[in-house]
Amino acid sequence: MKYENLLSDSQSGIATITINRPSKLNALNSETIKELHNAFKAADAASDVKVIIITGTGEKAFVAGADISEFADFSVAEGGQLAAQGQAMLFDFVANLSTPVIAAVNGFALGGGLELAMAAHFRIASDNAKMGLPEVSLGVIPGYGGTQRLPQLVGKGRAMEMIMTAGMIDANQALQYGLVNHVVAPEELIEFTQGIANKIMRNSSVAIASAIAAINAGYEDGENGFDTEITEFGKCFGTADFHEGTTAFLDKRKPKFPGQ
Missing domain, CATH: 1.10.12 (Lyase 2-enoyl-coa Hydratase; Chain  A, domain 2)
Structure with missing residues (x-):
């Protein structure tokens, strides 16, 4: 399947889905969310795929957030529908896939980007990664599961602080918090993630x-x-x-x- 905003590749049992909007720092718009749903669905259905890796193009950003221009003028009802549809189509969908999903977090993972990484089954970060949920600085809250998954991963107090301050944490702090499992150099990120995927594939x-x-x-x-x-x-x-x-x-x- 051809995608406008993604690269999808499958080799040796590992499907790698790469968000490819470098000019937008891989920000999530509605079309990218639809394409991600289709790419994850196809990878999960493929009998030869045992692990899925999700990452972003380049070293600057995994996903720098949502494309704000798409919903800046939404009504209350439209805002609620945006969150409900996004959660069902992508974030909850990924979290409940039967195929393991690993997020290889390269660079910024902010807003919807961190929410996508948290929907994955676990996360590995490059040492230049920065993560946060800055939505309250825009007068809104995380809507793609961030208020639920972040406390589950880092604890209520830390999640409250991160969300209320709209601040970012670096990769080492994310490791200390338990938000990511490993931190590696950017040039080692994909190979390291593939190494863990290979360990997973030895099992049932x-x-x-x-x-x-x-x-x-x-x-x-x-x-x-x-x-x-x-x-x-x-x-x-x-x-x-x-x-x-x-x-x-x-x-x-x-x-x-x-x-x-």
Whole structure:
């Protein structure tokens, strides 16, 4: 599929989706959000894709925010619809994908950019990255899940401070906060992220999908994460991957998971 604002590539089980709007510091407009939905959907459906990496073109920005010119004159109803549609189409969609999604955060991840990175299953940052949710400086609040995911990742107090001050933190502070898992040099970011993706791919993709569902359930209102874990644990016993994994362990060999 051809995209206007993205580059999409798949090699050796890893799909890399790159937001490609360098003149706009990869800012998210409505068309880019639609394209990202389609790219993630296609990668998740591809049987040969085991891990998805999301990143931005260049070293300046992962995503520098949303394209403010698109919604500066919106009404109350239009603003609410913008957030609802965006969350459903992209941010919640990514968070609940059964294929692992890693955000390789290169440079600025602000506003909707940080919200996209937080929707990924975890994050790796280049040491020049800067992150923040500056929406209150524009008279609005984060609308793509930022007020919910940031406290889950860094704690309520730190999230309150970051959102209220509209300030940025650097990569090392993000690492200290637990917002990112690793910090590496910009030139090492993609290779390092691919290295972690390769470690993930050694394991059962079916079990990983169940683990994602169980972990996410613990953060959803009305869901009991322990109950979901029990259900997903039980489902694993009916999979070919479970049979292969346990048989390989008993045979003292490396498993060759069929992904079923």
